[in-house]
Amino acid sequence: MVQLIYLARLREAFGLATESVALPHGVGTVAALLAWLSRRGGPWAAELAPGRAVRVAVNHDVARGETPVRAGDEVALFPPVTGG
């Protein structure tokens, strides 16, 4: 299982702060995970569409599309940061 965390605008758009998912066969990277989630349609397709600014962290480190995702990981999805 992978723990997914949604933050800020994405949490509100999905109506969900966190969920635990079993990675389907073939989903082993951040890019594949985002593509898989966007196939849920609705706000998932809209927020995760190519070109939308979505940032991802795996186990609290900034990730890229090719970053591996494995069972036991914590994967967070969030918009570009606006602190300070």
Next chain:
Amino acid sequence: MPVRVQREDFDVARELERLRAGDARIGAIASFVGLVRDVSEASEVRAMTLEHYPGMTEKALAQIVEEARSRWNIVDALIVHRIGELKPGDQIVLAAVAGEHRGEAFAACEFIMDYLKTRAPFWKKEQTPAGERWVEARASDEEKASRW
């Protein structure tokens, strides 16, 4: 702890006093305080809510301080960032750097703020007369961070 994320306000004088305590090598402290403004690009701002990602935010801030230490010869650095609901005029963030001389302290402090703005997971939501809105990231902040 050189980094803190907290709901409570902070006392700048007390924080700087603690930062310099007991180290007579320190000849300069540069500090920056960010405040909530009552206007934004869109409209009047009545309040603001700051959200973070517990665990990652503290780690990202600590990495920024470590990066500053590796680039400049500084004695110590501090970041305090608030979360939760804030009002116009409230303090949001304190970045402070103690060094032997002002040049490195100024540079490291500006670096810390530029990196914090673009790398530390915080998000601002503004309450305006027209409703709530998430603040959008600004390209100019990314440009400032890329200078370093």
